Amino acid sequence: MYRNLLEIPFQTAERYPNRVSHAFRVGTKTESRTFAEFTRLIRLLAAGFEGAGVVAGDHVGFFVNNRYEWIATDFALMALGAVTVPRGSDTAPKEVSFIFRHSESSVLILETASQLAELVKAFEPSDLVPCRSIFIIEGGENPSAEIPEDIQRRIMPYSALTDLGEKRLAEGADPVARGMERLESGDLL
Numbered sequence: 029m030y031r032n033l034l035e036i037p038f039q040t041a042e043r044y045p046n047r048v049s050h051a052f053r054v055g056t057k058t059e060s061r062t063f064a065e066f067t068r069l070i071r072l073l074a075a076g077f078e079g080a081g082v083v084a085g086d087h088v089g090f091f092v093n094n095r096y097e098w099i100a101t102d103f104a105l106m107a108l109g110a111v112t113v114p115r116g117s118d119t120a121p122k123e124v125s126f127i128f129r130h131s132e133s134s135v136l137i138l139e140t141a142s143q144l145a146e147l148v149k150a151f152e153p154s155d156l157v158p159c160r161s162i163f164i165i166e167g168g169e170n171p172s173a174e175i176p177e178d179i180q181r182r183i184m185p186y187s188a189l190t191d192l193g194e195k196r197l198a199e200g201a202d203p204v205a206r207g208m209e210r211l212e213s214g215d216l217l
Contacts, residue, residue, distance in 0.1 A: 032211040034106050034204070041067040050096050061096065069097075069190075073104035074203040076193030080161055080184060082135055084109030089133035091124055091143070093117045097165050097186065101137060107207030110135070111216060117143055121150030134160050141167035144183070145174050163189055 030036055037049070045064035052059060061069075082088065088105055090112045092098050105112050113131040115124065117139040124147055128136065136159050138144050144164065148156075161182055164171075168185030175183075184192075 032208065032213070032215075034103060034208050034211055037063065037067050037070065037103060038204070038208070050099075052096050066100065069100040070103045070107070071197060071202070071204050072190045072193035073100055074107040074193070074207070075196040075201045076189040076191075077104055077110070077163075078108055078201065078203045079192045079196045080163075080189065082108055082110055082161070086110045086135055087131050087133040088112050088135040088137060089124070089128040089131060090114040090137045091117050091119060092137060092139045092165060095139075095165075104204075106211075107204045109207065109210065109215070121146050125151045125155050128159075129155050132158070134158050136162045138162065138164050139166060140164065141171045141175075141183075144179075145172040148175055148179060 030039065040049075041063035046062050048060045049063040049066040050061045082105070086108075088110050090098075090101070090105075092101070092114075093116050102112060102114070113127060113133055115127055119127075128151075136156075138147070141164050144162065156179060159182065161184060162168075162179070163184050163186065165186045168183050169187065171180050171183055
């Protein structure tokens with residue numbers, strides 16, 4: 029029996045570590061990940077987000093399409109007790125601006141660096157002031173020159189996020205285990 033949603037992929041990985049949890053297209057190929065790989069990514073992301081300053085109660089504007097990284101990110105943020113404010117990356121920039129501002133988000137997760145370039149044009153200058161961190165799944169290593177320098181300094185690509193998570197896990201950090209212990213049936217997920 030599961031005590032909370034976070035336990036589901038981890039208990040499944042214990043029973044069936046080598047079974048495929050996700051299959052998805054990358055270009056013209058289909059890739060797959062096992063339950064063991066899936067839960068490893070959740071742990072990496074949770075440790076990385078925690079190391080980057082995401083804490084319980086943070087509102088996270090999460091503007092990413094349905095993809096493998098989406099569900100792993102959602103579980104990682106759940107482990108930390110952060111509040112996700114999800115919407116697809118195809119949402120109009122003005123609507124994203126409204127959602128981000130209205131949700132009082134202090135963290136932003138985007139699918140691509142080009143998405144951030146479009147948002148910077150649509151956001152009011154004050155919209156990104158409360159945003160401490162911007163995580164980008166694809167292309168965050170080389171953001172567009174049209175993104176102001178003060179915003180570029182807040183960007184962390186997912187590759188750096190998982191590297192940070194790897195380092196923190198090696199040091200003994202385990203926010204997923206703490207999250208599973210802390211979550212109660214009435215908690216917001």
